[in-house]
Amino acid sequence: MGHVSELRLCDPLVAAAREQLLAGESLSQEAGVRLFDAPMLELGRLANAVARDRHGDRAYFTVNRQLNPTNVCVLACRFCDYARKPGAPDAYTMTKEQVLSHVDPEISEIHIVGGLHHKWRFDDYLDVIRWVKAKKPSLSVKAYTAVEIDFFCRLTRKPADWVLTELRAAGLDALPGGGAEVFSERVRRELFPQKIGGRRWLEIHEIAHQLGIPSNATLLYGHIETRGERVQHLIDLRELERRAPGFLAFIPLAFQPGATGLVRRQASAIEDLKTIALSRLVFDNVPHVKGYWVMLGQDTAAASLNFGASDLDGTIGQEKIAHAALAKSPVGMAEAGMVQMIREAGKIPVQRDALYRVVREYGRRDEPAAASAA
Numbered sequence: 001m002g003h004v005s006e007l008r009l010c011d012p013l014v015a016a017a018r019e020q021l022l023a024g025e026s027l028s029q030e031a032g033v034r035l036f037d038a039p040m041l042e043l044g045r046l047a048n049a050v051a052r053d054r055h056g057d058r059a060y061f062t063v064n065r066q067l068n069p070t071n072v073c074v075l076a077c078r079f080c081d082y083a084r085k086p087g088a089p090d091a092y093t094m095t096k097e098q099v100l101s102h103v104d105p106e107i108s109e110i111h112i113v114g115g116l117h118h119k120w121r122f123d124d125y126l127d128v129i130r131w132v133k134a135k136k137p138s139l140s141v142k143a144y145t146a147v148e149i150d151f152f153c154r155l156t157r158k159p160a161d162w163v164l165t166e167l168r169a170a171g172l173d174a175l176p177g178g179g180a181e182v183f184s185e186r187v188r189r190e191l192f193p194q195k196i197g198g199r200r201w202l203e204i205h206e207i208a209h210q211l212g213i214p215s216n217a218t219l220l221y222g223h224i225e226t227r228g229e230r231v232q233h234l235i236d237l238r239e240l241e242r243r244a245p246g247f248l249a250f251i252p253l254a255f256q257p258g259a260t261g262l263v264r265r266q267a268s269a270i271e272d273l274k275t276i277a278l279s280r281l282v283f284d285n286v287p288h289v290k291g292y293w294v295m296l297g298q299d300t301a302a303a304s305l306n307f308g309a310s311d312l313d314g315t316i317g318q319e320k321i322a323h324a325a326l327a328k329s330p331v332g333m334a335e336a337g338m339v340q341m342i343r344e345a346g347k348i349p350v351q352r353d354a355l356y357r358v359v360r361e362y363g364r365r366d367e368p369a370a371a372s373a374a
Ligand code: SF4
Pocket: 073, 074, 075, 076, 077, 080, 081, 082, 083, 114, 115, 116, 147, 195
């Protein structure tokens, strides 16, 4: 661990965390919670050193599209501004042509998530994957959260391993990390009592990993959860990765208050950066931590690349879910904009696909591209 071992730190809490990491020990929940009160720049320096020991100065992004095929959902989670009941004036369900219009020639990844439609059968969800894969076979398809997988199990009355095997046969490459929210049962009872809890989310991702389907993981923070619950969520993910490795990236998602009335304002940029840094330090066996620019905003996301993040997600095209909650970021970003953001943060941009295969490595400045297709 070159960068971590060479780091000189002033704050005793952060210095103790560094010693533990150098000794190969993971941080406890208590240590993680205490670190939230450590000086943020010290915390960021340690998290950045951990990320640099894994990835050097490389920061990853993808040229992708988000596809949200329907906002019609049988559930009504309190924090969700996206879902609509059937028949609502702004409810929508895409046709095959609308789905296919998201498969732009230049993208290497498509991210598919949406509502739990009251009339769709499992085959309809499989069709969405089949259509996009048929149009562009080289596309990596990251589709359907554990909440949707559990819904498919109930629709088909089949276990998760059967559902996941069918999805993979249709063209699924990886699972997104959504639906994890906060694993705390207290938070689930309060905000989304009808939705699956942490135990089922972890079970579905464990089965996916055992089948060789990699996945991402998320944390929705900045609402009613405590810091202890936030850190315990990271520890639960770390333990799953030990039992059944397969996580590609961890994405802390800053809650967008929108019209939910749950909190008055979004978490501050300082809280965002501390959460990114803590994620890198506590969830120590995940390859990447993402600074998801759609929810963080571009400036905080760029700064997160010096607080332990090594990925900014992607260009995304027409994102609907965070923007339904009034996210202030643009609805998509050009590839050149991602490259510029990463360079401004002092990192080297690397374009990847959903499985982190390198598509193109850029120079630190405006030099010609250094690497090519995977
Ligand atoms: S969070 Fe997902 S499951 Fe819950 S209401 Fe929104 S779309 Fe439906």
